[in-house]
Amino acid sequence: MRIAGFEFAEGARFQPGAEKDAKAVGEHLEMLRKQFKGELTPEDVLEDAKHDNSPLHSFFEWSDTEAARQYRLQQARGLIRAVVAVYVQPDKPAVRQKAYVHIAEPSAPHYREASHAMSQTKTREMVLKTALAELHAWKKKYRDLQEFAALISIIDKIDEKSLQPVA
Template sequence: MITNPAIIAELKSLNAQNGGLLKPEQVVEAARDPGSPLHDQFQWDDTAAAEAYRIQQARGLLRVCVQWIGEGVNRHQAPVFVNLTSDRYESKGYRTTVSVLSDEQLRAQMLEDALTELNRFRRKYHDLAELAQLFAAFDAITKQSVA
């Protein structure tokens, strides 16, 4: 997360200058100025940036691969690959979802990651009273998982 007040102030200023709807292209344009607090948040070497972008595209590809599993009414699409938190810091890779679900420790990590994502969702949308029932159900599931 970025908490740098100069960066946040610059982004808020850009947002106001653009009628309250800030586009990524506008952020990049403002960041081109070496004096901008945003400048150091970007890779300006085009060769390095191109390679980083291709790696990001590969991540995106791995995230959207799905396959059909199950039979009859239980048949559904499931992700082919998963990126566990532990893998993000150690090997920075993806595992097949099937292999994760069949390993007790990896499955526990996947569950922990899922609960963390649900908590992020909750923090992001906690002001929406319409989701109160969903959050109550989430609390019940969290208590079961921890017990």
């Protein structure tokens, strides 16, 4: 089997206009992979991208100050996502649940306490829409693995209507 072309994955986030660069990036990564005997590492990609003439150069933040800030923001997101709340009720076992969920409001993305977000119609819909999109992205990523065929067929039965609260 041979590669016929390159494009960026759905949902990949790059600077505006980067979509047109997918072919050049894919071809360059393929050249690097061959150069390194079939193996491609992030270190090799970064080393190549340091050069101004590399088609990969513009995909990286080269200001160390801004790169450090972006990395710390990513660490903060990871920290928020890692926290689990332990809820207790009398005469019931404790329940562990993700403490915060991401609310993807276009003008102001943020995190909210999970049970509060799920109790509000607008934020509940946002969280469920994001979860459904992630589920479908997982399905798309692994749909060719026979070992997950039964799970894929279950995912196929899920749609947005099935995620609406029962009235």
